[in-house]
Amino acid sequence: MTKEQRLKKRYRAEKRFKMYGLISVSLAVIFVLILVQNIFSKGSSAFSRTMIEVAVNYDSSLLELEGPINQNSLKDADFYDLAVESLLKIYPAKDSKEERQILRLFSPDYEFEIKDFLIKNPNKIDQIVPVKITASDDIDQLNKGNFPRDLPEDRRRVSNYQLNIYDNLIEKEKIDKKFNNYLFTKGDSRDPELAGIGGSLMGSFFTIIICLILSFPIAIMASIYLEEFAPKNKITDFIEININNLAAVPSIVYGLLGLGILLSVMEFPRSTPLVAGITLSLMTLPRIIIPCRASLKAVPPSIREAALSVGASKFQTVFHHVVPLAMPGTLSGTIIGLAQALGETAPLILIGMVAFVVDIPSSPVDPSASLPVQVYLWSEQAERGFVEKTSATIMMLLGFLIVMNFIAVYLRQKFEKKWN
Amino acid sequence: MPLFAGTAFIALIAMCVAVPIGLFSGIYLAEYASTKVRKYSKPIIEILAGIPTVVYGFFAALTVGPFFRTLGESLGLTVSSESALAAGLIMGVMIIPYISSLSDDVINSVPQSLREGSYAIGATKSETIKKVVIPAALPGIIGSILLAVSRAIGETMIVVMAAGLAANLTINPLESTTTITTQIVMILVGDQEFDSPKTQAAFALGLTLFIATLILNYIALRVVKKYREKYD
Amino acid sequence: MELNNSKIKIKAKNLNVYYGKKQALFDINLDINQKEVTALIGPSGCGKSTFIRCINRMNDVIDICKVEGSVEIDGAEINEKNVDVVTLREKVGMVFQKPNPFPKSIYDNIAYGPIIHGAAENKDQMDNIVETSLKKAALWDEVKDRLNEPGTSLSGGQQQRLCIARALSVNPEVILMDEPCSALDPIATAKIEELIDDLKKSYTIVIVTHSMAQAVRVSQKTGFFHLGKIIEVDSTEKIFKNPANKMTQDYITGRFG
Ligand SMILES: Nc1ncnc2c1ncn2[C@@H]1O[C@H](COP(=O)(O)OP(=O)(O)OP(=O)(O)O)[C@@H](O)[C@H]1O
Ligand SMILES: [Mg+2]
Numbered sequence: 001m002t003k004e005q006r007l008k009k010r011y012r013a014e015k016r017f018k019m020y021g022l023i024s025v026s027l028a029v030i031f032v033l034i035l036v037q038n039i040f041s042k043g044s045s046a047f048s049r050t051m052i053e054v055a056v057n058y059d060s061s062l063l064e065l066e067g068p069i070n071q072n073s074l075k076d077a078d079f080y081d082l083a084v085e086s087l088l089k090i091y092p093a094k095d096s097k098e099e100r101q102i103l104r105l106f107s108p109d110y111e112f113e114i115k116d117f118l119i120k121n122p123n124k125i126d127q128i129v130p131v132k133i134t135a136s137d138d139i140d141q142l143n144k145g146n147f148p149r150d151l152p153e154d155r156r157r158v159s160n161y162q163l164n165i166y167d168n169l170i171e172k173e174k175i176d177k178k179f180n181n182y183l184f185t186k187g188d189s190r191d192p193e194l195a196g197i198g199g200s201l202m203g204s205f206f207t208i209i210i211c212l213i214l215s216f217p218i219a220i221m222a223s224i225y226l227e228e229f230a231p232k233n234k235i236t237d238f239i240e241i242n243i244n245n246l247a248a249v250p251s252i253v254y255g256l257l258g259l260g261i262l263l264s265v266m267e268f269p270r271s272t273p274l275v276a277g278i279t280l281s282l283m284t285l286p287r288i289i290i291p292c293r294a295s296l297k298a299v300p301p302s303i304r305e306a307a308l309s310v311g312a313s314k315f316q317t318v319f320h321h322v323v324p325l326a327m328p329g330t331l332s333g334t335i336i337g338l339a340q341a342l343g344e345t346a347p348l349i350l351i352g353m354v355a356f357v358v359d360i361p362s363s364p365v366d367p368s369a370s371l372p373v374q375v376y377l378w379s380e381q382a383e384r385g386f387v388e389k390t391s392a393t394i395m396m397l398l399g400f401l402i403v404m405n406f407i408a409v410y411l412r413q414k415f416e417k418k419w420n
Numbered sequence: 421m422p423l424f425a426g427t428a429f430i431a432l433i434a435m436c437v438a439v440p441i442g443l444f445s446g447i448y449l450a451e452y453a454s455t456k457v458r459k460y461s462k463p464i465i466e467i468l469a470g471i472p473t474v475v476y477g478f479f480a481a482l483t484v485g486p487f488f489r490t491l492g493e494s495l496g497l498t499v500s501s502e503s504a505l506a507a508g509l510i511m512g513v514m515i516i517p518y519i520s521s522l523s524d525d526v527i528n529s530v531p532q533s534l535r536e537g538s539y540a541i542g543a544t545k546s547e548t549i550k551k552v553v554i555p556a557a558l559p560g561i562i563g564s565i566l567l568a569v570s571r572a573i574g575e576t577m578i579v580v581m582a583a584g585l586a587a588n589l590t591i592n593p594l595e596s597t598t599t600i601t602t603q604i605v606m607i608l609v610g611d612q613e614f615d616s617p618k619t620q621a622a623f624a625l626g627l628t629l630f631i632a633t634l635i636l637n638y639i640a641l642r643v644v645k646k647y648r649e650k651y652d
Numbered sequence: 653m654e655l656n657n658s659k660i661k662i663k664a665k666n667l668n669v670y671y672g673k674k675q676a677l678f679d680i681n682l683d684i685n686q687k688e689v690t691a692l693i694g695p696s697g698c699g700k701s702t703f704i705r706c707i708n709r710m711n712d713v714i715d716i717c718k719v720e721g722s723v724e725i726d727g728a729e730i731n732e733k734n735v736d737v738v739t740l741r742e743k744v745g746m747v748f749q750k751p752n753p754f755p756k757s758i759y760d761n762i763a764y765g766p767i768i769h770g771a772a773e774n775k776d777q778m779d780n781i782v783e784t785s786l787k788k789a790a791l792w793d794e795v796k797d798r799l800n801e802p803g804t805s806l807s808g809g810q811q812q813r814l815c816i817a818r819a820l821s822v823n824p825e826v827i828l829m830d831e832p833c834s835a836l837d838p839i840a841t842a843k844i845e846e847l848i849d850d851l852k853k854s855y856t857i858v859i860v861t862h863s864m865a866q867a868v869r870v871s872q873k874t875g876f877f878h879l880g881k882i883i884e885v886d887s888t889e890k891i892f893k894n895p896a897n898k899m900t901q902d903y904i905t906g907r908f909g
Binding site for chain 1: 444464
Binding site: 531533534536537538541542543552556 | 740741753818
């Protein structure tokens, strides 16, 4: 091989090597984009809900009301007959089978939606009024274009008859989309169109608050002790190694810990944010202590010496000077630790947060789900409607994580500026 | 036994994805990328580590799994939609930043004088990286890979959602496999008696997992720490 | 006398170097003779390192560094785009201020250069290159029994000689030395100076040094730098006995700044 050939070969190798690097970085970035794009394209439709406008005949004789008509009596009344009567009028049905198909165009809550409308507008009694009613998941997905219409009928969830009605309604402009407030206000449900993350949102909120209350003070105190007061010897060395080690232990192990100690020995209530918060705080503790210690370490010794030289005690030096200066750094570490806890699923599954909870929890001891667990639960469901709900939940979850991380980065930058 | 094999197998697939991509990304970011590229792509890659694993699980189960199945069908292979391949691949993606960020750090801490020594005898950049920088940074890189392995072994949600629950002893990546973590979840999900032998088995598995990851982390942290001391 | 007979190996013409906006070298013109030792002296930060790094284009490695002007080796311009730095650096070796052996065995440290340049066809040739390089660097006798030990296990002076051997392994024509003795004790320094004296028979050497005595001992020609400008260049004898410039006078007598 001549010198020139060899040189050419070496430069080719150089180019190739650089290319591998570029490809790897691009791949990693592309993965992020694909993931985000995939979730957003699936989830964005969950923020709207298909409504069908129906002319409802609020015929008081169908309500079997006793006494005067007011809010209370309306609340107790049974609207089922009235609702069915009006709904069936949207399209001719030739037998009870077809009637059932008509009702299945609507979400099972139609009766209550019709009732709520009248309670809000009591003067509409004995009138025929157009009311918008939430469509069933199948129609919702059909309307959003997620169901292919050209499959043979037996492989479709919507029958030909229902398709005809749908087309007819579209023609009459009775089908409409509106902002899906149910997504945020309702708890879990077996029907995708009625399922919301209100419950899991509250569950996550309580969990994180408990996790914060438990882990933050302990982590701060532990890191202050280890960094400022503890003697440097074998024991503290051992503790240091173990803290680093614990931060890398799989989260599921903490779930087992929570299950074994909190639930079986101490008999805390299952499926509650209380247990979840305690379990996650065990996991978060070492993950917070590490950045807390790092930011205490970053406070220059000159500050300590300055405080000590004007006669402050060791205690005063630490709490009046060092800790306040390290605060942004410790807060930033805490927020990142909590963000990790917020996304944690496996330990919560073990402590039973997978229960099906319809009610929105009002305290940390009510059974509930949390956002990531909700993602897990809904992803197991077959209905197409849950896919978009799951994706929407992920969008919310990622949104929270992004906000938390931005705050953490902001705090950290503020902190770093001080010394440079 | 199938459990341990499954765990090792999925971790292996994950490392096959994460080690090359993570290592080359780390090298590129540390040695080639302009400050601007580095400033933007490093945080983007690190997003991968911040995404909750349940999201990866969802993505693997709903998008990647079915994609592989249709791909397999068109190639005439039977691919279970809950395959070890899908779970391993996605886990690998999740682990990329663990390797890239740490190796970026250790490569940056290799003294510039070593690089200059190599350039001065006429080595190209890639020769310098391959023969001088990487050998010098090797302990740190190995430490980061060990941490990543321990992460892969302990990962639960991706496997639960994407790799299925059948304890197969298989090396066919197209079939479903299960891991220690999945098995724990399977046993303990729902109501159960605390002293049944099954629950105890789950706790025993958990303990095994704990010890295994503890040992890995311990070695990894030691290696990285030793390395740091060398160049400080 | 000697000066006029010798052939010019390196010729720097109107060389300006910038680090970002800051100019580090101003209009440098300097000729370096073949098979001779040229010493560069001057206060810290005056641009000596910057200058010798221009001779093997080591400044390419620094992003913000911009080089203008011309450097010719054997009459060929090296600052042109199409000049291949790899081949250039094969021809122009460099030894650094702090010994920087690779984290490899002594043998591999020396073999590294020949391997990447494909200089050896087989193991025997390689062994041969390693041995002659180490012998030229006066290190062979000390390490011949421990070639497989890491290069970092040697003493500072040995490490520096290892780095010199490493530079010699690819058969350069020029050797640049940037304060090669600043991290060494007097005995190790004396060894290296002896070595330099020996090497100048076959190589052109440029050495940066802070020690006047060293410049006097090893060099035939000396250049004095100050604030990025070259103040005076002449034979070492002339510079130290009878400098033309007042500043040079002040610097070599230690009355500077
Ligand atoms: N990488 C760099 N980036 C920015 N400025 C630099 C860089 N390297 C050197 N400089 C500047 O260029 C000028 C010349 O530096 P140089 O290292 O050449 O000096 P020197 O004569 O070798 O000094 P010393 O004797 O201390 O080694 C100095 O003012 C220095 O600040
Ligand atoms: Mg210098």
